[in-house]
Amino acid sequence: MAESPSVRAGYLWLASFACLPLAGWPLLAHASYRRFSVASRIGLAFAAGAVLISGWMTVIALAGIRWQPPVLVALAVATAFLLRLPLSAERGASPAPPGEKPAGVLERSALAIAAISVAAAFAASVSAAATSPDLLLFWGPKAQAFAAAGTIDVSLLRDSALRYMHPSYPPLVTNLLAFATQVAGRFPWGAAALTLPALLAVLALALPGVLRLAVPRRVAWAASALILAALGYLGQALSTAGNADPWIWTFETMAMAILIGPAALSRAGQLLAGLFLAGAVTAKVEGLLFALAAFALFLLLRGKELRIGRAAVLLLAPGAVSLGAWFVFEASQHIFYGYEQYGPFLEIHRDRLPLVLSEIGRALSTPGWGLPFLLPLAALLLAPGKDRFTWLPAGVSLILSVFSVFTYLHGDPDPAVWIGWSAGRVFSSVVPLLAIAGVCGWRTEARESAV
Numbered sequence: 001m002a003e004s005p006s007v008r009a010g011y012l013w014l015a016s017f018a019c020l021p022l023a024g025w026p027l028l029a030h031a032s033y034r035r036f037s038v039a040s041r042i043g044l045a046f047a048a049g050a051v052l053i054s055g056w057m058t059v060i061a062l063a064g065i066r067w068q069p070p071v072l073v074a075l076a077v078a079t080a081f082l083l084r085l086p087l088s089a090e091r092g093a094s095p096a097p098p099g100e101k102p103a104g105v106l107e108r109s110a111l112a113i114a115a116i117s118v119a120a121a122f123a124a125s126v127s128a129a130a131t132s133p134d135l136l137l138f139w140g141p142k143a144q145a146f147a148a149a150g151t152i153d154v155s156l157l158r159d160s161a162l163r164y165m166h167p168s169y170p171p172l173v174t175n176l177l178a179f180a181t182q183v184a185g186r187f188p189w190g191a192a193a194l195t196l197p198a199l200l201a202v203l204a205l206a207l208p209g210v211l212r213l214a215v216p217r218r219v220a221w222a223a224s225a226l227i228l229a230a231l232g233y234l235g236q237a238l239s240t241a242g243n244a245d246p247w248i249w250t251f252e253t254m255a256m257a258i259l260i261g262p263a264a265l266s267r268a269g270q271l272l273a274g275l276f277l278a279g280a281v282t283a284k285v286e287g288l289l290f291a292l293a294a295f296a297l298f299l300l301l302r303g304k305e306l307r308i309g310r311a312a313v314l315l316l317a318p319g320a321v322s323l324g325a326w327f328v329f330e331a332s333q334h335i336f337y338g339y340e341q342y343g344p345f346l347e348i349h350r351d352r353l354p355l356v357l358s359e360i361g362r363a364l365s366t367p368g369w370g371l372p373f374l375l376p377l378a379a380l381l382l383a384p385g386k387d388r389f390t391w392l393p394a395g396v397s398l399i400l401s402v403f404s405v406f407t408y409l410h411g412d413p414d415p416a417v418w419i420g421w422s423a424g425r426v427f428s429s430v431v432p433l434l435a436i437a438g439v440c441g442w443r444t445e446a447r448e449s450a451v
Helices: 005-028 038-062 071-080 105-126 133-147 154-158 160-165 172-184 189-193 195-211 217-237 245-257 269-281 287-305 308-330 351-365 367-381 388-408 416-427 430-440 441-448
Strands: none
Touching: 005 038, 005 071, 005 172, 038 071, 038 172, 038 195, 038 245, 038 269, 038 308, 071 172, 071 217, 105 189, 105 195, 105 217, 133 160, 133 189, 160 430, 172 269, 189 195, 195 217, 195 245, 217 245, 217 367, 217 416, 217 430, 245 269, 245 287, 245 388, 245 430, 269 287, 269 308, 269 416, 287 308, 287 388, 351 367, 351 388, 351 416, 367 430, 388 416, 388 430
């Protein structure tokens, strides 16, 4: 029986994402990144390529030129090659982590949990059990419109009747969905939901190899399994398939995993973390706060080990260029200026705080009795030591949480429905941060085992 055009379009739409690691691989092929495993570099190249392709889409739209997928990939590949230049003065890969015994039962169990988590997310996405309403309301329609226009669709974003599509939202997710739609010739809704398991698979490839540089293998594998299990469950329970949350999980988790490890002291590590911070700030609005908080705490905790000027450029420049191009575009087209507001910034309803905290607690305790949030917190509290690097992911998670509470003190007099719908997804970003903070408690043992 012949496949329908929509099924073929779905396969082609998903296959187009192979262009992302292709675009990022010239950078990850540099000798400085051989400290990571091949599997890890493939996952890292996927995320780096996503940032480069989306960034060029925004720049080309700003220049008034229509998108052409082959041209976009070629520009991203060329940029990846150019990004190798700052690494030319750096030595090749640092020594590999010390050898360890063959994987035991616990380590193999961690790998099995990670694989099951990705498979479960795939099953939920295929069956439409995890499909996000936001995919239907604005991510999908915006991607269709952008792909049809061959650029960022200004008329759609200016339409006052379509304000619910959030014209000020940063462009990465819409850009990449539109890129795949141009390649496939149509927007396949079912395939779009599969970005959830696809991005979890990217994390499964990349994260263990990055964490492995900082802690023993068994800890890196266990932490990766915990993160994938928690995010995989939340992805289904909170209906995130097809929207921006899996993208920001991927960028933030990878950036933080690099920043707590030895790679963060090298140009190569800082450049890669900078690309992922750029991915976070262009994936969701809250990514900007994550990037600024992560950078500030990184300098506070590791400033004495760094050339601060160089680190600032490598960590912040990719995000400044990517997000700056978007702000210039929306301002030049009179679409929006900055981000939409939930009321005046200083109009804070302090009397609402008990209600906000209660509703947040209710929202976080609903998916899996709160275990996806409690288990990473337990991993942090039960870690055998408290390394100073713990404060980097833990501090960022605290800043994100406090700002989210602050945001809910604005807007409608009764925020219960707003919090019930959004809080689980907003706070899901702290899950991998808490788990990585727990990982830092094993760093002392990792250093001793390397002696």
